[in-house]
Amino acid sequence: MMADMFKTRLPSRPDDAGEDGQAQSFGNIPGAQVENRRQLVVKLAWMSMWMIYLIYPVKDLVGARHGTAATVAGALALALFLASYMSLVAVRATKPGSWRGSYLIVGLMMLLAVATSFGLGEAWLTLFTYCSVCAATVLPPRLGLRGVAGTTALALAVALLTHAETDTLAGIVLPCFLGGLAMTGLQRLVTTMRELREARAAVAHLAAAEERLRLARDLHDLLGHSLSLITLKSELAGRFMDQDQQEAARAQVADIENVARQSLVDVREAVGGYRRPTLPVELAAARTALTAAQVTLEADPAVAEDRPGLGGQEAGALAWALREAVTNVVRHGEDATVCTVTIDETWEGDGERYAVLEVADNGRGPGKSSPGNGLSGLEERLALVDGRLETGPGQRGKGFRLRAMVPLRTVPVPTADSVRE
Numbered sequence: 001m002m003a004d005m006f007k008t009r010l011p012s013r014p015d016d017a018g019e020d021g022q023a024q025s026f027g028n029i030p031g032a033q034v035e036n037r038r039q040l041v042v043k044l045a046w047m048s049m050w051m052i053y054l055i056y057p058v059k060d061l062v063g064a065r066h067g068t069a070a071t072v073a074g075a076l077a078l079a080l081f082l083a084s085y086m087s088l089v090a091v092r093a094t095k096p097g098s099w100r101g102s103y104l105i106v107g108l109m110m111l112l113a114v115a116t117s118f119g120l121g122e123a124w125l126t127l128f129t130y131c132s133v134c135a136a137t138v139l140p141p142r143l144g145l146r147g148v149a150g151t152t153a154l155a156l157a158v159a160l161l162t163h164a165e166t167d168t169l170a171g172i173v174l175p176c177f178l179g180g181l182a183m184t185g186l187q188r189l190v191t192t193m194r195e196l197r198e199a200r201a202a203v204a205h206l207a208a209a210e211e212r213l214r215l216a217r218d219l220h221d222l223l224g225h226s227l228s229l230i231t232l233k234s235e236l237a238g239r240f241m242d243q244d245q246q247e248a249a250r251a252q253v254a255d256i257e258n259v260a261r262q263s264l265v266d267v268r269e270a271v272g273g274y275r276r277p278t279l280p281v282e283l284a285a286a287r288t289a290l291t292a293a294q295v296t297l298e299a300d301p302a303v304a305e306d307r308p309g310l311g312g313q314e315a316g317a318l319a320w321a322l323r324e325a326v327t328n329v330v331r332h333g334e335d336a337t338v339c340t341v342t343i344d345e346t347w348e349g350d351g352e353r354y355a356v357l358e359v360a361d362n363g364r365g366p367g368k369s370s371p372g373n374g375l376s377g378l379e380e381r382l383a384l385v386d387g388r389l390e391t392g393p394g395q396r397g398k399g400f401r402l403r404a405m406v407p408l409r410t411v412p413v414p415t416a417d418s419v420r421e
Contacts, residue, residue, distance in 0.1 A: 128155035132180030148180030309408035321404035325359035336363030
């Protein structure tokens, strides 16, 4: 029944990160919305651990304290209560925002708790603890504490009316209040985390907008003067041609050509600098992305330092490699908990010296899947700077390892004569 309920909402997990290309991360993040059946099963498995407290009603049923009809009715009520609780967990995990049907489920759970407590005895007062937790979950934050207090008061009233023992009052009513109180705190924590994620996304969008404005200003400064000069010289060339001053007109046309060529070079440099990543920036971005995916980053400090002989294009290629490798860890690093990033130098058989960037994780590895477009594009980028890409399993056959290699230029050693000059 529950599988049919979420069949249309939860597609099977694709091999990639998703159809939208964004990284999927679930793990144990409080309040994280599940996105497929596997995550839903994991969520329900974790929540089922709290069913241990239902041992008291179960013992009451199997203890032969009631007649056959009462035992069957109690078992059906307990099964319905458990199904309602797990359905509420599934609904809250899959439906964004508040769903008014949650109040009906909580109301049914409270009705079952009251009915079984009066009909079967004080052992069933344990159900009120689950009712308190669920009330704190579905109610708005400003009403959560009131809902917990009301549920606790109802549990206390039912306990007194059923003449429960003093030990039972302390062992049932107090956890009912404390459990609901803890859930209200967790709900506020989830709300705060959601607001922080939204604020981080807003900051990222603002940073991108600011960078676009910077590029627009740079292009305006570069092209404004050049286009004004081209316009002026075009007018002069036209006047000279009208006055039959061919040499002067040719000189103006030659100046226009030179200004246009230089403007093209300036624009290419501005756009190239805008699009080219750097290792320090990509390392900082990798730390943020991996932290969000609950993966620990262990990076060699030398990655963010300048390396002699590493040119701008080669360093940009390594930065692209770091970005792609971290993206693969976030998207495809199943069960990965640690990602290591190192940089070193190596000599090849032809005497060429290379800088080697290595990124590895301790997840399950790529399996038999073929390389995607990201790795193919990265291999092409490295080939443009005479570098190459190596991929494969990590140490001891675990995880995935990516090695990007780019050549290092020969740095001239200063001589005594050059120092004196």
